[in-house]
Amino acid sequence: MEEWVGLKWHDYVTRQAMGEFPEYAVHLKDEARTLGVLFRAMGGDPALSLVTAEPRHVQIRRRFLQKLAGTHRKFELAWRDDESLRLPDKLALFPSKKVNRELYLWLAALASLGEIHHHSWLHGNQAMVQALLARWPGLESMYQRLVRHTLHWRPHPDSLRGHEAERETAIRQALIHPGSVRDLPEALTDPWPVVLWLYPVLGRGKLKGQIIGDDNTLSKSGGLTKKRKRRRAERVDAFDKDQGLMLFRLENLFSWSEFIPVDRAGDDSDEDDANAVADDMDMISVSQDRREASSAIKFDLDLPSEEHDDLPLGPGIHLPEWDWRPQDYREKFCCLQPLLSKEAGAAVLPEHLKRPAQTLRRQFSALKPLRQWERRQREGEELDLDACLERVVQHRRGLGEADQKLFRQCKQNQRDLACLVLTDVSLSTDTYINNHQRVIDIARDGLQLLSEALTASRDPFALFAFSSRRRDHIRFHHIKGFNEPYNDTTRGRIQALEPGYYTRMGAAIRQSIKLLEARPEHQKILLLLTDGKPNDLDLYEGRYGVEDTRMAVQEAHKAGLTPFCVTIDEEANEYLPYVFGSSNFVVIKDPVQLPGQLPKLYMNLTR
Structure with a gap:
């Protein structure tokens, strides 16, 4: 009571x-x-x-x-x-x-x-x-x-x-x-x-302009982003975690302050309620010299050694990056390393994909090139009877010079387009959907079903995946080139994809533009699959990463390409309209449906 x-x-x-x-x-x-x-x-x-x-x-x-x-x-x-x-x-x-x-x-x-x-x-x-x-x-x-x-x-x-x-x-x-x-x-x-x-x-x-807290996602559709909190911060000397209570004498008055490690870069904190504690704190004390460095050690141990890493293809490619603050490029700022999976062997199509793959092959086979007769040719395999009759009539009526195109020829009717599929395999794809399937597993299934469909339509296509660890280590995984067949080797490379690192999207798009520009086809499509916004460990966060990606997309448009983004990010409507435009992206609300929806999106995009 x-x-x-x-x-x-x-x-x-x-x-x-x-x-x-x-x-x-x-x-x-x-x-x-x-x-x-x-x-x-x-x-x-x-x-x-x-x-x-x-x-x-x-x-x-x-x-x-x-x-x-x-x-x-x-x-x-x-x-x-x-x-x-x-x-x-x-x-x-x-x-x-x-x-x-x-x-x-x-x-x-x-x-x-x-x-x-x-x-x-x-x-x-x-x-x-x-x-x-x-x-x-x-x-x-x-x-x-x-x-x-x-x-x-x-x-x-x-x-x-x-x-x-x-x-x-x-x-x-x-x-x-x-x-x-x-x-x-x-x-x-x-x-x-x-x-x-x-x-x-x-x-x-405070802290020379640094803000303690998460960066904001951008809202370009007029919507409201999720609430982010910023905190006042102060620099303090390194403190011992076991010494939570600090007493000091100030004019005979005792007081204390509690230090609670709320480490943005690590996930090994013993404080399970650190986020709740941070919400109640008006000022967060930041130490640059923490004795407990397990987070950094753990991250370094995640890096594969050279002998266990993928096979590098060449010395690396230096690419520019757009800095929106001075509105200029940073030339040769990024290093993109093409990689080929060293441990991926030949693999067959998984059993659960065989039936939908058969249905897609039947649907997309209707798009494959057909042989058609072209009339009124100067040379050809057969005489064009209609053209011959018209020539005889013109000759007898004295209507001037007779037409010399009297043959017909059977030619292949080509779909004049090429597609490059670029997949995000950053660490965020290691998360689970509905507690039983990872995002990377869904992406693999989507790539395999789309590849089965494109093989049936005979459209030239290439497959690449990317992740990054700062600007000097952007991983660009080679899965299938335009001139390579889609076979068990390609399936093995897709199934060998594993999540890791971050999402420096701009450099991966620029490299994809170079590959597509070398193709002779008239229509060139850059299809990007991702699960989140651009980010990396360094300055590639917040608006910087979004602006660089947006500039890379604009470069694709200037090169005559058609960039299109497919994402499962729930917050994508807040920044993708600004990056890709209002009609050049789609959000798959149920990620499990991605493998089945991807070929349909491609068919609608190229119809």
């Missing part, structure tokens, strides 16, 4: 202290598509994702009820950087659902003009508001309505003291008349959050 009363009391006090209107709440997930379209339509960077903003600490002067409830210590404030636009997960500040939704629209429109930095928070926001209203005068009425509600939500200057009251008066002046305030008076506390303005990047300036 006491616990129940305590929970009810806590809920009541918290609800009263929040000062929000839950019945008029508007959620970002419901407005994400509209906000994405608005942001890009108003000139915002199309490469930015729409992500939920993390709560950040703001040291404001709180009322007694707010202190009692423990609220108003953190606020979700809007901000953007080079990779994402971050907006509050929910807005319930005003007693109107329309006005709360308009706040989302205003923040998206304001963010389309650029990013706010620490040194220009006051002047930058005022200047951006002026520029936005000058460019889009129709937003004036909405802005004034938002200002009125915001001023009512903010504390009145009469309730504050000294410099805090002067600062609040100046902020109100800046909201009502943007550009009229040059400086804010200094005070011991932070100003009450200005919900109509953008804020600087969370955590920038």
Whole structure:
């Protein structure tokens, strides 16, 4: 009974202290598509994702009820950087659902003009508001309505003291008349959050700009990416894991802090609840000199020795890579190593694929070249009787020079196309689907069924797989070349594919472009099979990898190729429209259906 009363009391006090209107709440997930379209339509960077903003600490002067409830210590404030636009997960500040939704629209429109930095928070926001209203005068009425509600939500200057009251008066002046305030008076506390303005990047300036946390997936379809969290960080000396409690004396006051290893690069941590602990931490301490280096040792042991690795084909190929920040290529930045499986032997088609393969061969055999007679040829195997009769009629009627094309010839009707299939075999393909089948197993079955179908249609095709470990070790597995037959040797190479390493997609696509450009066919298709976004151990993360892959796809289009992506990634709709275009990719929602769907996709693509 006491616990129940305590929970009810806590809920009541918290609800009263929040000062929000839950019945008029508007959620970002419901407005994400509209906000994405608005942001890009108003000139915002199309490469930015729409992500939920993390709560950040703001040291404001709180009322007694707010202190009692423990609220108003953190606020979700809007901000953007080079990779994402971050907006509050929910807005319930005003007693109107329309006005709360308009706040989302205003923040998206304001963010389309650029990013706010620490040194220009006051002047930058005022200047951006002026520029936005000058460019889009129709937003004036909405802005004034938002200002009125915001001023009512903010504390009145009469309730504050000294410099805090002067600062609040100046902020109100800046909201009502943007550009009229040059400086804010200094005070011991932070100003009450200005919900109509953008804020600087969370955590920038700590650790020389590094952010602790996962990178964001990009949303190009207007959708909302999964929530990612960024943390403030500090550098500390190496600490002993067994010494979790650190006591120190500071003016006769004892305190302690708990170190919990939340290692982003390793999976050997003994803390099973490290993620939950990290969610409760305001600052994460990072040590560069950890005594426990089992993660690094484990990763190095995963690297095969030369005698057990695949057979390298040549010294390696140096390829450029696109860096979106200076908008230029890094020449010979990557080294791609073609490899041939050393241990793959001849293998037959697995038993569970024989029946669907037989059905596909029968369907695709209708696409194979047929012998057809071509009439009115100067040379040929037989006389064309119709052409001969017409020549006799023209000669007797004296209608000028007679036609000399009197033969017919039987020629092969060719499908003038070639296809290169590029498969992602990164470590993520080692995950299980429905707890009984790995992604790599599904990919192998898909490659074998597609190969059976293409062999029946007699379309020239090649098979390659790729993975990477930084820019100097991009593995490009040779499975079948265009001039090689599809036989038991090829099947053995497909079945020998194993997952490993990362996904440096841009270099693999560029090498595939070179191979396709050497083909004489008129239509050339680059079919990419993957299960996730581009990534690698080095800087090839987040927007950098996506931008390089997008540039490689554009290079394929310029070369006259048709790049098409088939993926099982559930978040693919958030970045593939930006990389491949809205009609050049497909997401297979049920990965188990990939082997059967792949030949059908190819038939639709080449029809």
